[in-house]
Amino acid sequence: MRLSREIGNNLNEWEAKTAAYQIFKNVAKPGYKYIEEEDLLRFLSKEELEIVLPLFEGAAETGKIKKSALKNWVVKCYLDRKSLAHSLNDTKTAVKQLDKLAAALVIVIIIIITMLLMGFATTQVLVFLSSQVLVVVFMFGNTCKMAFEAIIFVFVMHPFDVGDRCVVDGVQMIVEEMNILTTVFLRFDNEKIYYPNVVLATKPISNFYRSPDMNDSIEFAVDVSTSIECIGFLKARVKAYIDNKPNHWNPKHNIVVKDIVNVNKMNMALYVQHTMNFQNVGEKNNRRSDLVLELKKIFEDLSIRYNLLPQEVHLSYKGATPPPMPIF
Known part of the structure; x- marks a missing residue:
């Protein structure tokens, strides 16, 4: 795309963000906070629009591209093209070094063959x-x-x-x-x-x-008294959250009970699959953090808790012996 080539010409990430702002300003209607489908149809066909929208966070569901989503996409394009440019440059340098070694070897072989043919050897x-x-x-x-x-x-x-x-x-x-x-x-x-x-x-x-789209897991523990119905609500809430984030998570996920410990605690785990590999570790950590916070919110809404077993407490006094009280 012409847009991608223009982004690749930026010198740094700051200029990429500036380019994203200019693109948003030129494509969106004046005063609007989103780029809507009709704005994109001025430049793209409907078939191309169906391919482009999923590239931006939240755009596939709403049909609107936020300024932050556009900025993140432009910066990602810039970083990808920067890595590609470095890779091509280093490959070119390595090939030049290899070419010099091969040229030196060929020169030596030519000299030896020439000496043999001319009878000098x-x-x-x-x-x-x-x-x-x-x-x-x-x-x-x-x-x-x-x-x-x-x-x-x-x-x-x-x-x-x-x-x-x-x-x-x-x-x-x-x-x-x-x-x-x-x-x-x-x-x-x-x-x-x-x-x-x-x-x-x-x-x-x-x-x-x-690597392809990579898997992740979150382990947690709930009280063994948590009802089966409550665990069912937990699974439904997690499924709804993942389904509402198709750009972050693949629908394939699973919540399992791993074991019961001390008859008071159930160890559980949520297994999910990102829609990305872990090349961008910062984005991966942000997505995982949002999912953990959503789990915490679900636990609070469903009153899912974990209580320790009663513990015996022994108290003893180790201070100095108090002086005897005076007798009057």
């Missing part, structure tokens, strides 16, 4: 060159092996691109830069970590960006 010359090659192999053989393995990792295995959120050695990081020999990661506290690609080739790597 006598027995003494060949012995001398062979000895030099053995010296080079002895000195740089391991380096050449590592370089070859790194090239296989970058161009054949290629488990991630720049901007992908990955987990390596149990640490969640963003891919900042890719080279032939090393990859630079950015940790959650913006600390840069350099990994040799040869080392990465031996490790399991989790990639959030390439």
Whole structure:
């Protein structure tokens, strides 16, 4: 789309937000707080409109696009295009480095073949060159092996691109830069970590960006005296909330009773599926937080509580012995 290409030309996130404001101002009617369907039909066909509306939060249900929803979408487009631009740039750099290595190897081969064809390569010359090659192999053989393995990792295995959120050695990081020999990661506290690609080739790597819609779970406990009818109301309320957030949650969800503990507590869990992977961890946390708060509200409305069993309490006095009272 022409709109997406224009967004990709922005220099930073602030300019992306400014572009979203200008788009809203130009498309929405003057003084309106929403972009309505008739506003979009000036630029799109009805078939295109059905594809576009679900991209914006809440627009599929209401047929209106809020300013905040448009801003979030434009910023997301900008970040995606920025990651793509970095990935293409790093790939181009890696290809140039590989091209230089290949060119140097081809030049050496051409020189040897030329010497053989012109008769300059006598027995003494060949012995001398062979000895030099053995010296080079002895000195740089391991380096050449590592370089070859790194090239296989970058161009054949290629488990991630720049901007992908990955987990390596149990640490969640963003891919900042890719080279032939090393990859630079950015940790959650913006600390840069350099990994040799040869080392990465031996490790399991989790990639959030390439994952499909991911699952989540929320565990909680209720009092064992909670009625079956009340639990049924709980399931109905949760289903209604998830159905009203089709841009956040897939309809597929489940509430299960895991076990009963000490005959006074039922451990339960809500299993849900996001409509996204966890590449954008901030958005994932916001959605999960809203769901937890909605659960809390449902518990309050249905008076679902959890009470501890009665506990024995033993009191003892350990202070100084009081002085005897004077006798008059």
